[in-house]
Amino acid sequence: MKRHEIREKALQVLFQLDNTDLTLEEAISHVFEENQELDPFFKKLVFGVHENLRELDEKLKEKLENWSLYRLPKIERTVLRMALFELLYMDETPPAVVLDEAIELAKTFGEEKSSKFVNGVLSKFVEQS
Template sequence: MKRTEARQKAFQALFQLDSTELTIEEAIGHVLEEEQESNAFLNKLVRGTTENQAEIDAALEQKLEKWTLNRLPKIERTVLRLAVYEILHELDTPNKVVMNEAIELCKTYGDEKSSKFVNGVLSKFTEQ
C-alpha cells in the first residue's frame, strides 16, 4: 500500500472513530478492502493521531481564527488532525507533502471550500 492510499484509509478510519465506539483495530479493519492487509504506516497514522489527539486539538485551536474545533465540519476536522499529527510527529515526511495530501483528501471528500480552508490552517503550522 502506497503512502497516499494509507493516508486515505487513515482518514476513513479516523472519520469513523470520531463518532463511534469502534476500537482502532475495528476502524482500520472496516476501511480495508477484502483480503487487503494493513501496513505499518496506516497503523502509525491512525494510532498516532488518536493517541495524540489532545495535543493536536490544542495546537489546532491556537491556529484557528473565528472557529472552534467543534464547529468545524467533520471532514475538515479529521483531515486537519491527521495532517497536524504528521507535521508534528512524522518528521521524515516533508510538510509540503503532508499539505498536498491533506488538500487532495479535502478535494475528494469535502466541498470546494474545504481544501482552501485546510490549506490556510496548515500553512500556519509550516511557516517558519
C-alpha cells in the same frame, strides 16, 4: 499501496472514530479485510493521531481564527488532525508533501471550500517551523 491511498484509509478509520462508538480495531476492520497486514506508515499515522488527539486538538484550536474545532465539518477536522500529526511527529515526509496530501484529501472528501480552509490552517504550522 501508495502513501496517498494509505492516507485515504487512515482518514476513513479516524473519521469513523470521531463519529461513532467504534473502537480503533473495529474501525480498522471496516476499512481493511480481515487478517490483512497493516502498512507501518498507516499504523504510525492512525495510532499516532488516536493517541495524541488531545494535544493535536489543542494545537489546532490555537490556529483556528473565528472557528471552534467542533464546529468544523468532520472531514476537515479529521484531515487537519492527520496532517498536523504528520507535521509534528513524522519527519520522513516533507511539509510541502503533507500540505499537498491534506489539500487533496479535503478536495476529495470535503466540501467545495474545504481544501482552501485546510491549506490556510496548516500553512500556519508550516510557517512557524
